[in-house]
Amino acid sequence: MDYKKNDIVVMEIEDMGTDGAGIGKPGGFPLFVKDALIGDRIEARITKLKKTYGYARLEKVLVPSSFRVAPVCRFHRQCGGCQLQALAYEEQLAFKERKIRNNLIRIGGFSEELLGRVMEPIIGMEEPLHYRNKAQVPIAMDKEGNPVAGFYAGRTHNIIANTDCALGPAENREILEAVLSYMRANKVRVYDEKTGKGLVRHVLIRKGFVSGEWMVCLVINGKTLPAKEKLLQALTAIPGMTSVSYCINEKNTNVIMGEEVRLLWGSRTISDSIGGLTFSISPLSFYQVNPIQTQKLYELAVEYAGLRGSETVWDLYCGIGTISLFMAQRAGFVCGVEVVPQAIEDAKENARRNHIENVAFFTGKAEEVLPQKYEQEGIRADVIVVDPPRKGCDERCLDTMLDMQPEKIVYISCDSATLARDLKVLCGGGYELVRGRGVDMFGMTVHVETVVLIQRKDT
Ligand code: SAH
Numbered sequence: 001m002d003y004k005k006n007d008i009v010v011m012e013i014e015d016m017g018t019d020g021a022g023i024g025k026p027g028g029f030p031l032f033v034k035d036a037l038i039g040d041r042i043e044a045r046i047t048k049l050k051k052t053y054g055y056a057r058l059e060k061v062l063v064p065s066s067f068r069v070a071p072v073c074r075f076h077r078q079c080g081g082c083q084l085q086a087l088a089y090e091e092q093l094a095f096k097e098r099k100i101r102n103n104l105i106r107i108g109g110f111s112e113e114l115l116g117r118v119m120e121p122i123i124g125m126e127e128p129l130h131y132r133n134k135a136q137v138p139i140a141m142d143k144e145g146n147p148v149a150g151f152y153a154g155r156t157h158n159i160i161a162n163t164d165c166a167l168g169p170a171e172n173r174e175i176l177e178a179v180l181s182y183m184r185a186n187k188v189r190v191y192d193e194k195t196g197k198g199l200v201r202h203v204l205i206r207k208g209f210v211s212g213e214w215m216v217c218l219v220i221n222g223k224t225l226p227a228k229e230k231l232l233q234a235l236t237a238i239p240g241m242t243s244v245s246y247c248i249n250e251k252n253t254n255v256i257m258g259e260e261v262r263l264l265w266g267s268r269t270i271s272d273s274i275g276g277l278t279f280s281i282s283p284l285s286f287y288q289v290n291p292i293q294t295q296k297l298y299e300l301a302v303e304y305a306g307l308r309g310s311e312t313v314w315d316l317y318c319g320i321g322t323i324s325l326f327m328a329q330r331a332g333f334v335c336g337v338e339v340v341p342q343a344i345e346d347a348k349e350n351a352r353r354n355h356i357e358n359v360a361f362f363t364g365k366a367e368e369v370l371p372q373k374y375e376q377e378g379i380r381a382d383v384i385v386v387d388p389p390r391k392g393c394d395e396r397c398l399d400t401m402l403d404m405q406p407e408k409i410v411y412i413s414c415d416s417a418t419l420a421r422d423l424k425v426l427c428g429g430g431y432e433l434v435r436g437r438g439v440d441m442f443g444m445t446v447h448v449e450t451v452v453l454i455q456r457k458d459t
Contacts, residue, residue: 003029003046009056013040013065018099018417020083020446022058031056035077037087038095039065067091072129073166078153081167082444093124093440096448100416100438108420110433120437123296128443131290132167133272135205136256137176139183141190147183149176149203157193167444171238172205175216178234179203186227196221196252204247204257204283208272209291213242215270217283219249219257225264232265242270247283257284261342269346274298277325279350285343286319290441297412297439297449298326301385304410304435304453307331311382314406316366316397321347321359323385323412328359331383336361337369367394374400381406392418395425402429407459413450414441423454432457 003009011024013036022036024044030053033044041063044056061068067088076085084092101119104110125131140159142148148161163176182188183200191198202219216235218225225231225246235244244265249258261268261283269280272287275295281287288294301323305313307330315324318336320343328334328351336359338344344363351359362369366386373379384406386393392415401409402425409426413419427433436452 003027003049003054005046005049007046008043008059009046010041010043010062013038013042016095018103018446020095021055024056029054033058035086036061037065037068038091039067075151075160075162078160079151079162080153080155081151081165083446085444089124089128089443092128092443093122093438095446096438096440097122099446100436100448100450103416103420104423104436106420107417108423108427110420110423110427114433115436118433118435120435122438122440122448123293123300124440125290125293125443128440129166130169131292131443132165133169133207133209133291134287134289135165135168135172135203137163137165137172137203137205139179139190139200139202141192147180147188147190147200149180168205169207171207171214174238175205175214175235176203178238179216179218179231182227182231182234186230188226191221193252199225201249202256206270206281206283206287207240208242208270208281210273211271211278212240213270213272214238214240215243215245215281215283216241217244217261218246220246221250223248228264236265242266243268243283245283259284269349274322275326277322277350277354279320279322280346280353281320282342282346284340285346286340288322288441293439293441293449294322297441297451298323300437300439300451301410301412302326302330304451305331305383305385305408307383312380313383313385314370314379314381316370316384316386316393317388318347318361319343319387321350321361323387324359324361325350325354325356327383327385328356332358334359335379337364337366339363339365365394367397367400370397370404371400374404380404383408383410385410385412387412388418390415390418392422398422398425402426405430405456407456409454411452411454413452414447416448416450419450419452423452426454430457431455 011026013022015023021032043060048055071085150161189198191201204217206215310332324336431454
């Protein structure tokens with residue numbers, strides 16, 4: 001390879017990396033180019049070279065890919081959120097299927113032949129915009145010293161003002177503008193992450209898509225909110241407003257939410273329904289961001305679990321108990337485990353409000369609760385469902401699952417790389433991959449949910 005930094009190269013984009021960057025191979029040397037799409041012929045400037053690959057900046061699209069479409073948001077290139085907005089939705093789905101497959105092959109060690117047999121086609125979205133029921137919007141100061149709400153420019157902490165993200169409902173804008181005018185009128189200060197001074201850090205907005213209920217929670221670096229009646233005046237005039245609170249986060253950290261929420265107005269939770277079940281959701285609880293696809297995801301998980309009515313199911317990383325309650329309607333008994341105490345509170349409340357009695361919920365880490373219950377109480381499971389965060393399951397959790405030898409494990413994952421890593425361990429311990437399928441919950445982004453069923457080989 002004899003390229004140098006700043007060289008201009010012309011190339012065809014043949015593939016796309018897991019973060020959505022286009023990959024071209026001029027002279028056989030792989031270059032990653034953000035915003036270049038598979039099928040584009042481009043001109044790019046080399047920005048960084050490593051031994052076996054490099055990075056380049058898109059200078060000009062010479063011949064656009066047949067998959068190129070007009071992006072809906074003018075910030076799509078700057079924003080870190082929508083990496084695939086210029087790619088036709090059908091091709092976004094193809095990208096996600098390839099991503100899952102490649103991870104399962106490269107990291108999981110599964111054969112192409114097996115995946116060809118067991119993987120089912122990805123479940124796409126009917127409307128890949130305005131699907132998010134939750135927004136966590138950072139607040140910052142513009143050059144004139146005014147508070148602005150927006151998003152971080154890709155990979156940085158620089159904020160670009162925009163209250164109109166195309167992934168969320170249009171009403172988010174009205175809510176954010178109300179918060180900003182309250183801040184301006186009452187001289188409420190913006191938090192500055194460099195100095196650790198100032199008050200308002202983020203605004204969390206959640207909407208129950210079925211219930212029409214809205215939740216607003218300001219994340220603040222302090223214990224009280226000045227002139228709160230002014231904020232309430234504006235927010236409570238918005239139709240459907242149900243819960244207004246603030247969350248205290250005084251730490252100098254990238255973690256958005258703090259641990260304590262104080263209610264300012266209305267109820268602690270909002271409600272929403274999926275597939276005939278109703279759920280209470282509090283600010284600190286996890287709740288899937290795309291409720292329409294979530295129903296399809298949960299139905300698939302139930303189908304994979306193949307319940308006949310008498311099984312004992314463990315639902316690890318259960319959040320507010322949504323999957324547990326879906327499963328409980330078709331199982332003997334379901335136990336949920338979740339680390340966030342407020343989510344377990346919500347889960348118990350959700351069992352009550354849906355009159356589901358064959359469930360129990362435990363607070364704690366899956367990798368601690370499961371081994372403890374297994375070693376001390378000898379619990380067993382016919383089916384274990386796991387739905388961990390991106391980092392996947394802890395080794396101790398995987399080991400205990402292998403000790404428990406449930407007939408089936410349904411693994412729901414938002415990161416197919418850690419899924420593949422964990423499946424390698426489980427399939428090395430006597431399980432085989434039986435079914436798998438992507439579900440697109442995050443249109444326009446590179447993220448994709450995957451559900452797989454693995455089964456004990458001797459069953
Ligand atoms: N199954 C739920 C939640 C999935 S998100 C749903 O579909 O809504 C993952 C959940 O795992 C979050 O609620 C998070 O708080 C929780 N979590 C993260 N680490 C955990 C751990 N080590 N043990 C148990 N739960 C954990």
